[in-house]
Amino acid sequence: MPYTAERVLKLKTDWILFLAILTMTSFGIVMVYSASSAAAEPFYKVPPYFFVLHQLAFAVISFAVMMYFKRLNYRNLNTPAWAFTSLGLVLALLVAVYFADSRAHRWFRIPGVGSLQPSEFAKPALVLFIAHFLSRRAQTINQRKTLQQACLAVAVLAALVVVADLGTAMVPVLTVVIVFWIAGLEWKYMLRVGLAGLLLCILAVFSRGYRLGRVIAYLDPDYSKIELIDTHQRIRNYIQRSTTVRDAGYQPRQSKIAVGTGGVLGVGLTQSKQKLMFLPEAHTDFIYATIGEELGLWGASAVLAGFVVLLWRGLRLFLLARDDFGKYLALGVTVSIVLQALLNITVVLDMAPTKGFPLPMISFGGSSLVSTMASLGMLLSVSEHEG
Numbered sequence: 001m002p003y004t005a006e007r008v009l010k011l012k013t014d015w016i017l018f019l020a021i022l023t024m025t026s027f028g029i030v031m032v033y034s035a036s037s038a039a040a041e042p043f044y045k046v047p048p049y050f051f052v053l054h055q056l057a058f059a060v061i062s063f064a065v066m067m068y069f070k071r072l073n074y075r076n077l078n079t080p081a082w083a084f085t086s087l088g089l090v091l092a093l094l095v096a097v098y099f100a101d102s103r104a105h106r107w108f109r110i111p112g113v114g115s116l117q118p119s120e121f122a123k124p125a126l127v128l129f130i131a132h133f134l135s136r137r138a139q140t141i142n143q144r145k146t147l148q149q150a151c152l153a154v155a156v157l158a159a160l161v162v163v164a165d166l167g168t169a170m171v172p173v174l175t176v177v178i179v180f181w182i183a184g185l186e187w188k189y190m191l192r193v194g195l196a197g198l199l200l201c202i203l204a205v206f207s208r209g210y211r212l213g214r215v216i217a218y219l220d221p222d223y224s225k226i227e228l229i230d231t232h233q234r235i236r237n238y239i240q241r242s243t244t245v246r247d248a249g250y251q252p253r254q255s256k257i258a259v260g261t262g263g264v265l266g267v268g269l270t271q272s273k274q275k276l277m278f279l280p281e282a283h284t285d286f287i288y289a290t291i292g293e294e295l296g297l298w299g300a301s302a303v304l305a306g307f308v309v310l311l312w313r314g315l316r317l318f319l320l321a322r323d324d325f326g327k328y329l330a331l332g333v334t335v336s337i338v339l340q341a342l343l344n345i346t347v348v349l350d351m352a353p354t355k356g357f358p359l360p361m362i363s364f365g366g367s368s369l370v371s372t373m374a375s376l377g378m379l380l381s382v383s384e385h386e387g
Contacts, residue, residue, distance in 0.1 A: 031290065031362060032052050074382050135323070171357070179331055268294060271294060285356050
């Protein structure tokens, strides 16, 4: 890549990005308290400050993790030791949690701390691996051997995540596809990967009744179209046999009520009615609906603006980075976080079937916050040490 006068200027800390991250994380802590305090004692049997103190503790840990990666020269991560060890560790944890959590296969329960969700750490681990991989194979990206190696790593990771959570697997897999496409993957391979991914996604949906129920609740909630073909109601019966499905359309309906109630200005901070167990997961996956209800269009738009800033600064670093590893690391982190935010907001607004996507930096959840901040630390490192 040519060294133009603009490129040789040393980049320093991206204060716009850094302050945006701190602002959004702080805002998330406030909204976790607002969304959880009223329901904590009567419904979860914990003190009103339980969830916000938990989130605050993980915010401190996450900030330390972010600062560690921010100060670490990102080029030091471009080694097989970092790329393969991080991915291998996540794979090992995903296998271990399958047996440790025999019901959901998602969480390690840690007394006094809470729970750890290994699938969240698949995102930064895979981004780091793909950036390392492409920095060495960018010129041969359309060769069969290169594609086979990349597909094998992604497929193994995705398969282990899908066992417990299809939604969580979508973010890293789609991130890899987007990064490879921008890196120059030919359309014929994109089409093949897309068709294979679609087929596997359909199989994953049909393998669990609750997953199929969510899709049908979005596309055909009264089964009027499906039962023109499925006259014996086999699909309806299969879904109803699932122990985790009651009314798959309930959550998106309550979410839309919350957002609609907020209007332009909102009903006021802490004044949400939907969070009083009308809207499940009001402080986690559906916290954006609580924001829309309490702070209205302006608050919801401010959150969107935060992710637009992240997208802007991340793509800027992708364009300015002088080495392939820095470029693909910045691109992968940016795509992963913004894509997850987009999917979360799309689900909350009932523009897609219900799926569990935490809103990065905003939703309650220690694993998600640590994972996100580790990724953002690597993004900041590209700015800190580029030049």
